[in-house]
Amino acid sequence: MKNIVLSIFLLSSIFCFAQSPQIEKVNINLLIDSAANKMLKKPLIHSTSIAIVYHGKEYIGHYGELQKGKNNCPNNETIYEIGSLSKTFAGTLAAKAVCENKLNVDDEIQKYLTEDYPNLKYGSQPILVKHLLSHTSGLPNMLPLEANTILQDFTNYETPAKINLLYNNYGQKDFLRDLHKVKIDTVPGYKYSYSSTGSELIAFILEKVYKTKYEKLLTEYLSTSMAMQNTKISLSDLEAKKLAVGYHSDNSIITYAMPQLPWGASGNMKSTIPDMVKYIKFQLKNNKIVAKSQKSIVKFDHEFSIGYFWNIATDDRKLGTYYLHHGGVPRSQxxxxxxxxxxxxxxxxxxxxxxxxxxxxxxxxxxxxxRIITEEKKG
Structure with a gap:
């Protein structure tokens, strides 16, 4: 992590909500306040929500306005689009399947496909399940292939509308049809190439393994194992009213929500801040599913590995080994x-x-x- 000189100060009037302090070495709420209020001074940023879990205690803060001038601060009921963080949930479900001996990551993906895909290999080297999980399959980022061209100009005002039009009525059958058009140009398992196509295929494979629709499999697991009741792919009409509006690039007009993808595993999940706190707590547990999902599949160099869709920063001199993921859709990150x-x-x-x-x-x-690291070192 970058060495940043810390200057803590609290800007009043912008802070909307935070849990009452439960701290010992450092006041986490004040740290969140400071960081968030600095964010809101940046161009284009006018709201944020931040959650920290530290030694089992949780701290939540909501700041700013979802719509400038509307005085509508986000809160614990606000539903956010979390984009590619969805992939880590798919990875967790894959780890669960492995732990239950329902899935072997060394299987060829062809084993689970209902049609023959001779194109999903390089020479005699087929794509394996672990290649999907580690973004080393050689599959394109998105299907249909036209989506990749559109996303190359992500900040263009027309990009969200073009993506929505492209995915209008684009379903699972269309995805599996377009999968035949893919050409693998490198040996799977070695070259990192981010692929939402791969995470959609993991959802497809999990459906085959569990004989259950992916979304049902996901929501039932989150509900029973993590008490996450407000994290899902599809929203009811009532829930949709709580979905945060958002802005693309420097466009002042509210933009489109992320369109529905074939399975939704690569970027369609929505959640609340309290639910994301529960997810953090689950990921900090030392249980076999978490351990499996965070286990490195491919080590690219001494600093960077990939687990079950988790990016792994290896032996950082300050934070040790840690796990992270970014999520982005046209109107939130x-x-x-x-x-x-x-x-x-x-x-x-x-x-x-x-x-x-x-x-x-x-x-x-x-x-x-x-600041947390500094206080930890003081003992």
């Missing part, structure tokens, strides 16, 4: 960090999505992490 060395986890989200959004969130979390 977020991060999750799981840092076992300090029994620490964090989730941050803002309802704006542009070229600089991720850095703004990284800076906010870095400030919080730096």
């Amino acid at each position: 977020c991060y999750i960090f799981i840092i076992p060395k300090y029994d620490l986890g964090a989730f941050i989200i803002t309802n704006q999505s542009g070229a600089e959004t991720s850095k703004v969130m990284e800076d906010a979390l870095n400030e919080i992490f730096e």
Whole structure:
């Protein structure tokens, strides 16, 4: 993590909600306040929600306005689009299937496909399940292939509308048809190439393994294992009214929600901040499913590995080995960090999505992490 000089101060009038202090070494609520209010001074950022779990205690803060001038601060009932964080849930379900001996990551994916896909290999080297989980399959980021061209110009005002039009009525049969058009140009298992196509295929495989629709499999597991009642792919009409509006790039007009993808495992999940706290707590537990999901599948260098869709920062000199993922859709971006060395986890989200959004969130979390580390070292 970058070495950031910390200057703690509280800007009043912007802070909307935070849990009452439950701290020992450092006031986490004040750290969240400081980081969030600095965020709101950045261009285009006018709301954020931040959750920290530290030594089992939870701290939540909501700040700003979802719509500028509307005085509608986000709260614990606000439902957010969490984008590609959805992949970590698919990875957790895959780890569960492995632990239950229902799935072998060394299986060829062809084993689970109902049609023959001779194109899903490089020479004699087939794509395996573990290649999907580690973004080393060689599959394109998105299907249909046209989506990748559109997303190359992500900040263009027309991009959200083009993506929505492309995915209008694009279902699972269309995805499996377009999978025949893919050409693998490298040996699977070695080259990192981010692939939402791969995470959609994991959902398909999990359906085959459990003989249950992916969304049902997901929501039942979250509900029973983590008490996450408000995290799902599809929303009811009542829930949809609580979905946060958001803004794309520097466009001041509210933009489209993320369109429905064939299975939704790569970027369609929605959640609340209290539910994301529960997810952090689950990921900090030392149980066999978490351990499996966080186990490195491919180590690219001494600093970076991939687990079951988790990005793994290996042996960071300050944070130790930690797990993270970024999520982004045309109108929101977020991060999750799981840092076992300090029994620490964090989730941050803002309802704006542009070229600089991720850095703004990284800076906010870095400030919080730096202070916690400093206090830990003091003992």
